[in-house]
Amino acid sequence: MDAMTEKNMVLVVEDERPVRQMICYALSRAGMAPIQAGCSAEAQDILAERGADLIVLDWMLPDLSGLELARALRRQEPTKEIPIIMLTAKTDEEDTIRGLNAGCDDYMSKPFSPRELVARIHAVLRRRVAHPAREQVLTCAGLRLDPVAYRVTHEEQPVALGPTEYRLLKFFMSNPDRVYSRNQLLDSIWGYDVYVEDRTVDVHIRRLRKALEQHGIDHLIQTVRGAGYRLSPPPSSSPGASSE
Numbered sequence: 662m663d664a665m666t667e668k669n670m671v672l673v674v675e676d677e678r679p680v681r682q683m684i685c686y687a688l689s690r691a692g693m694a695p696i697q698a699g700c701s702a703e704a705q706d707i708l709a710e711r712g713a714d715l716i717v718l719d720w721m722l723p724d725l726s727g728l729e730l731a732r733a734l735r736r737q738e739p740t741k742e743i744p745i746i747m748l749t750a751k752t753d754e755e756d757t758i759r760g761l762n763a764g765c766d767d768y769m770s771k772p773f774s775p776r777e778l779v780a781r782i783h784a785v786l787r788r789r790v791a792h793p794a795r796e797q798v799l800t801c802a803g804l805r806l807d808p809v810a811y812r813v814t815h816e817e818q819p820v821a822l823g824p825t826e827y828r829l830l831k832f833f834m835s836n837p838d839r840v841y842s843r844n845q846l847l848d849s850i851w852g853y854d855v856y857v858e859d860r861t862v863d864v865h866i867r868r869l870r871k872a873l874e875q876h877g878i879d880h881l882i883q884t885v886r887g888a889g890y891r892l893s894p895p896p897s898s899s900p901g902a903s904s905e
């Protein structure tokens with residue numbers, strides 16, 4: 662079946678190394694591509710850099726708990742859709758409910774059989790294929806943003822973006838040629854976070870341009886004096902959503 666022809670990238674977040682390695686070994690044997698993270702911070706870095714098709718997330722972690730991480734991921738645009746299977750030593754029904762409320766797709770109590778975990782991963786991924794995300798691939802002047810894979814490329818070359826820069830770019834690519842003020846961008850990109858100032862927008866615009874500069878396309882993001890920012894493709898290329 663289609664979902665299995667390309668190797669599924671599974672992020673395994675677990676601080677206990679033997680458990681993590683056991684899981685990764687089982688996933689590799691099942692034809693998946695596991696990536697390891699020993700704590701929440703490491704997991705977030707990996708997700709910001711390359712995304713994942715699914716996350717196996719332990720509840721007890723040394724920094725942010727698995728539950729808190731799951732909640733944070735569900736609030737952010739690029740990670741919102743990634744399925745999560747939570748691992749836990751807690752067997753209380755109430756904890757299970759909390760995990761599922763935090764947006765986890767499935768739940769397994771330790772100790773568990775790696776084979777069962779693999780079976781559950783397959784089941785969750787199959788459900789995903791049956792209900793694909795509605796989001797379209799966006800293209801503009803050689804740039805391609807795939808919201809499902811959480812991947813940005815320019816002429817096939819990957820563009821490295823932080824999570825906020827990704828959201829900014831996605832917003833601009835969804836609304837090309839329109840000028841947005843700092844306040845409009847704050848509302849659209851940061852929304853829930855009340856602690857950011859106008860200057861924050863400039864900082865992230867600068868980072869976004871820097872990332873695009875590596876590909877020679879930083880001119881796409883333009884400053885409109887006294888008004889704000891916009892993404893404007895060169896006249897020859899046609900912006901908008903492709904039908905992929």
Ligand code: CA
Nearest residue numbers: 676677719721
């Ligand atoms: Ca643990």
